[in-house]
Amino acid sequence: MFEGNTLQTTLTVLALLIYLFLVHKAVPKLGDIMQNSRLKERSFNQASFSALLIIRIFFIAILLFIWGVDFNSLLIVGSSAIALLGVALFASWSILSNVTAFFILLFSKSFRRGNFIRIVNLDNFVEGYISDINLINTTLITEQRELLIYPNNLLVTQPIIVNPKSHIMTVGKTTDLFVKAKPIRMKRNIR
Structure with missing residues (x-):
């Protein structure tokens, strides 16, 4: 009675x-990674919920494949769902990139709560202390105690100076940062 299903049962137990x-x-x-990065409990809850959701979806898909569910009928439903999801994601692609950037920042050792960072964006800069990292954005606190809410995808795609030597204590143009440099004269040793 169960002889035909031993392979599927074994694979199901292995998948489980x-x-x-x-x-x-x-x-x-x-x-453990969250504790090392000194992030808040809410960020850990969001990260663990997302990780568990992804693991569960893959587990269910593997079980369906093992037990030979007719994918032809699921293909019609799946393609319709993917089409709707594609429209929804096209409208809000930045939300997905923010969630992906959240996990990248989560595993970054230099991006921890309490670190002072300067984000350089072409001609502008923003700096502050990392207060909290959420799924969508990161909260920075400036030296003047202002809250800056910065999207995670921009933190991943823009240059960041972690714990710079000097704090400018403002938000502004990068041209204000630089003082005219003196030209360096090179000595040539020609023999």
């Missing part, structure tokens, strides 16, 4: 063991 390993070992590692 991998799922349990990921849930009980990988997600707590995420918690």
Whole structure:
């Protein structure tokens, strides 16, 4: 009676063991990384929820594949869902990039709560202390105690100076940062 399903049962048990390993070992590692980066508990909850959701979706997809669910009927439903999702993502692509950037920043050792950063954006700059990192944005506190809410995708794509030697204590143009440099004279040793 069960002889025809032994391969599927074995693969299901193997997939379940991998799922349990990921849930009980990988997600707590995420918690250790969060503690090292000194982020708030809410950020950990958002990161663990997102990681668990991704793991569960992959687990369900693997189970459907193992048990031979007719993908032809699922293909019609799936393609319709992907078309709707594509329209929704096209309208809000930046939200997805912010969530992806959240995980990149989460694993970055130099991007921790309490660090002072300067974000250089072409002719402008912003600087402040990292107060909180959320799924969509990061909160910075300036020297004047102003709150700056900066999108995560911009933090990943723009140059950032972590703990600069001097604090400018403002938001402004980068041309204000530079003083005219004296030309350097090179000595040539020609023999």
